[in-house]
Amino acid sequence: MFRRIHHLGYAVRDAAAAAEFYRLRFGAAPGEPEPVEEQGIVAVMFPVGESRIELVQPTRPDSPVGKFLDKRGEGFHHVAFEVEDLDAALAELDSAGLDLIDRRPRVGAGGLRMAFIHPHDAFGVLTELVESGEHKE
Amino acid sequence: MFRRIHHLGYAVRDAAAAAEFYRLRFGAAPGEPEPVEEQGIVAVMFPVGESRIELVQPTRPDSPVGKFLDKRGEGFHHVAFEVEDLDAALAELDSAGLDLIDRRPRVGAGGLRMAFIHPHDAFGVLTELVESGEHKE
Structure with a gap:
């Protein structure tokens, strides 16, 4: 069912500082910060092979990542598998009785349909779990 | 510098139970348990795209994973990037002054040269960081 690790999310206090660390020390190429208002975060991503690292900084202390x-x-913080x-x-x-945080898909960073277990x-x-259009027609 | 996420390590109390969960719920194909005496662990792995999930169970409570x-x-527990x-x-x-747990490579699961930051x-x-022979001549 899992096609790839879509991304791996790290919770950080300062996404710009973390992005600079991975750029400087490991030659990563981080993108622009992307705010996701609904989740109270700003995310900076960089690719690693077919996956990405997502540096997630809370924009509000009472957001899930802030807590x-x-x-x-x-x-x-989390791992996302593409299905x-x-x-x-x-x-x-x-x-099968699993406790799903999202029983129906919602829209996350990058406009992709996703849900948490x-x-x-x-x-x-x-x-x-994330449904990526990248590999679809 | 990072070529891919080589594997993502989860600390679990019962690697066989975790492997069965991923097999049953997500169609994963876990391999045989691999003991790594030096680290006091037994690891079960399954592939996801170009990466793997490594289910790590301690064999001694005083091993790093046990603690x-x-x-x-x-x-x-950890992420491994291939370099x-x-x-x-x-x-x-x-x-650059980073705190390296291993300043020289050692040999980990699968006989690969690796080091922790x-x-x-x-x-x-x-x-x-892991140096995989898989992509080399």
Whole structure:
């Protein structure tokens, strides 16, 4: 079902500083900061092979990522796997009794349809499924 | 410098149970458990695109992953990026003053040369660099 790691999200206090670190030390090519108002974040991404690293900085302390930083500090936040058919995937997982944060897809960064699975049903890993149009006709 | 996400390591209490979850729910194809005595772990891997998920279970409570589980619980443990020349990468990062857990490469799962960068110098992310022979002559 998983076609690739679409992206790996890091929670950071300062996305510009983190982007500069990866540019300077590892030759990464970060894009422009992208605000996602609904989630209270600004994201900076850079490609690594067929995947991306997403540096996620909260724009409000009460946003989910803001609360995450307060509780856990900087570090891994979520992983996103690309699936071909998000509706079918969610229906299957829902019928298997998994705790889905989003039982229906919503629209995330880059305008892609995505949904989160609760980490307590995925061995502590906040897992996103994303339906990317990139590989489709 | 990063050619791809080589693997993403999850710390789990029961690698067989986690592998079965990913097999059943997401159609993953986990390999056989691989013990790495030196690190006090057993790892089960499954491919996702050009990357892998590595399910890491401690075999001793006092191993680094055992301590991690006690402190943080299950979840993301480390990310490994493939680099072409690990010695050159480590020399460059060392001269830039980064805190390297391994200033010289050691041999990890699969017999690959690898080294860890300390998470406090990588925005809270335990970052492994791995030199894979897979793309080399």
